[in-house]
Amino acid sequence: MKFDILTLFPEMIESHLNYSILNRAENAGIIDVNTINPRDFTLDKHKKVDNPPFGGGAGMVLMPQPYVDAYESIEKLENSITVMLSPQGEPLNEKLVLDLAKYSQIIMLCGHYEGFDERIREIIKPREISLGDFVLTGGELPALCVIDAVSRKLEGTLGKTESAKDDSFADGLLEYPQYTKPREYRGLKVPEVLLNGNHKEINEFRQSERIKRTKLRRPDLL
Template sequence: MKVDILSLFPEMFSGVFQQSILKKASDKGLVDFEVTDFRKYTTNKHHKVDDYPYGGGAGMVLMPQPIFDAMDHITQDLTEKPRVILMTPQGKTFKQKHAEELAKEDHLIFICGHYEGYDERIREALVTDEFSIGDFVLTGGELASMVMIDSIVRLLPGVLGNDDSAVTDSFSTGLLEHPQYTRPSDFRGMKVPETLLSGNHALIDRWRRRESLYRTFHRRPDLLEGRTFTEEELAWLEKFRKEEEK
């Protein structure tokens, strides 16, 4: 996968892309990161990339010219238009299903803005997808794009040491992940559930499914809406509700 990022602060990405899973993915040749400082493409003699909005108002707005010219340079030799992602509070909330969808792409371009917003022509002519990572305010789109990129790249085949890890993560199954334990089995009097020590994989799988459902029921019940359940899962849910009513 090729990942291009347009940013006014490319140095923000150097630490993130040189650590942990993203670095390993890059070292393996599974992803190629390139960060472009679109200020370098401005034709303004003062190197400005923003201006006052027509009609007045607070703040400054990113001008179209630097971003359009940067995009022209990035895409000049491409035969197919890549997915171009705009980080914006107006975008749809980024979820695991979006990460799974975008992980199937060969080329992604992220546009990270600052200031009060973008010239609307950027959105209309260049962008294919608009995303937000939540209902809160960030200084710019860089941090949000890092979150999305990490979520997407870890799903690429071969990136994680164990590909099953991505499948069983929270949200990948639509539920929160079950509790995890490691050695020692008894730490300061706190013991690992006997089921996990039994060696009975069918029993362990059932325990994990139940605990995953239990945790989701209590912490993120919204994730259960519209989900199809087995008869056993419905019985568990009914038991959870009765316990909660006590």
């Protein structure tokens, strides 16, 4: 899976990929993450990529030329999708993550400041994706969330011991509670059923905990 990220702050993306599972996935060639900085494409002699909004108002708006030129410089693979990170987009969820994981290239546009000049949307026609009903300072964290969530769905990203099959949302329910050593901590004991080695009983316990937990915390999922 190729990720091409348009960002004014490439280090924010690159530094995150130096760790843990995503780093391993990149080294194994499962994902390939590139950054493209629109500032490298601006024709402005002061290297500007933003300007105050026409009509007045606070903040700076990202100008179309550097973003459109940077976008058009990217080689598009056959099975490619373009995503704009935006609080006005459709909310990211498990279904959308699975949908994105079917592509071989995801190009993402990260905004900053007051966001994008509307013509960037009109020309590029991206799928707009939001991390939720709140506003962040930039699109880099949401882009990293997309990279992370989609990468977990790709064959080989998770090791054998890190299977996603029981994870929350994988089949619509939240995950069961997890325990590890020690068997007792501050008077709180691990449920006996998890210690008896009876896999049928363990599975039944976990399934009933998943339903109980989902009913309690996220009845909308049922």
